Amino acid sequence: MHLFAGSSHPALAKALSAELKAPLGSLVTKTFSSGERYVRFGESVRGRDVYILQTAGKHPNEDMMELFLLCQAAKLSFAKTVHVLLPHMPYARQDRVSEPREPISAKLIADLLEKAGADHVLVLELHSDQIQGFFSVPADALSSRLIFAKEFRKKKLKNPVVVAPDVGGAKRAKKFADALGVPLAILHKSRPEHHEAEVLEVVGDVEGKTCILYDDIIDTAGTLLSGKEALLARGANKDVYAAATHGVFSGPANDRLKKAGFAEVVVTDSIPQDDNAFPGLTVLPIAPLLAEVIRHIESGQSVSELYGE
Template sequence: MTFRIVSGTASPELAGATAAALGTGLAACRVERFPDGELRPGVGHLRGADVYVVQSTGPPVNENIMELLLLLDACRRAGAGRVTVVVPYFGYARQDRRGAAGEAVGARVVADTLMAAGAQRLVVVDPHTAALESMCAMPVEMVSAVPTLADALAPSVAEGTVVVAPDLGAVKLAEHYASLLRCPVAVVRKTRVSGARVHAEELIGGVEGRSAIVIDDMVSTGGTIEAAVRVLLAHGAEPGMVVAATHGLLVGGHTPLSGLPLRRLLTTDTVEPAPAPPLPVQVRSVAPLLADTIGRLHRNEPLDDLRIRT
């Protein structure tokens, strides 16, 4: 069975780089847009192929998800032998449980819909919750960009540097970074006030007089990072902190990041670059990671060393 890479319009550069790393090109694909906003994707000959559809579901999240669903259906109707959906950034992953009665579980709805559209397997990079796998009836491969980002951080890590989790949900992630960088871990406890506002309350761990690397799976509005940095400064951490996150959504004008004593933001290309915030941004590509993952899946090889740590 031959393999083919199909790219949606949300991730053309990443899909192209992934295909190039695999020594192939992208399969023929077009997405027509009608004046009223309707999408009509179409694909070329895929009959019997092992197909990997690459499409991130970052902003605009709903439009990119709808395009992905139609692409999956097009691949299925084109006779693909097997369809794997590669979603570097999985939108709605934060909605993994109900916060109150009457709310939807968005992550489950999206996962079920992807499967209904024709996906037989899902690949995601550093999803917001490891519980995503338990929500899906289809197999889920959760791979991590942490080693890629840690490799970029390593040359600038000084003695005494602390890896900081900006909330309790990022502790496992911080421990993964810390094990690779050989650094201790500190944790900020936060309370989310709204989708954009966060209140940080206390710090667990010593940071006084030390450099800090604040990590998270994503930077969306920057509110969580802002709250964590202010707590670190209040506890005597050195200015010039580094922020590392797999998904650099950077929505909302980056206002919370303005004025913070940050040295740089390190992220990946799981979503298309947003306008740069008021600090240096370094982007590492996950194309080698995705190419390795796709190659192993196609050859039915294990992914144990690529998976996230849970």
């Protein structure tokens, strides 16, 4: 096994290398003055199983272009297999045509990864299950729910309930609720515009309960704020928690969350984070999960065994 990392998340690369007790391979990445990316493997990968770690951070287009180049460079250098570790897959929310003349951007990302040379893709907490079917090469869709379950068990919350931010996220939230052994509630919302969310109804009992809003991603935090307001209006405990795998925190998110007064906002380090971006932010590491998955792959074990499936 040869482990390499693009430039998108050096801290995660270092943590994964430490977990695996495997050094990071030599890699040259740079940007020309024209804005074009350049990559080169600094050592031979001929006949090797190559693992490339790259996530979509604050600059997803640049990060993905670098990843495509790395995959092709590995293939052209006669790597035996190219495993792509893509904790945060960009464009995942564009997984269907919801308005006339739109692309299915998530399908295009999957196609580009395959065309670039990926033999196997690992992604963390896809926005929807159908995206796994966009890949023709093997794709492991990992879940972070056990990471969050371990964290929230330690808190020993009073009368907790897991809240799905919408009907589409109910299946994900139900698995997390089952892992915690607590009930589930669901918000019914509409989106009048991109990055705008309006909660119309709360399905389930939240009165007097400590609510955990559980989602795959926090972007501008509009969904979180409208969800929190709806829960408090229906008698929920004032201490509302938020948990999501991918903390994008774009645009007004940090300012909104500084003022929102969540008891805690818990995300993973699938994207580089500033731990001090706003009060109450907790960042959980994913390197142990990624390392365990890689060990299972290398030994020919089932990845789903990690979730008791």
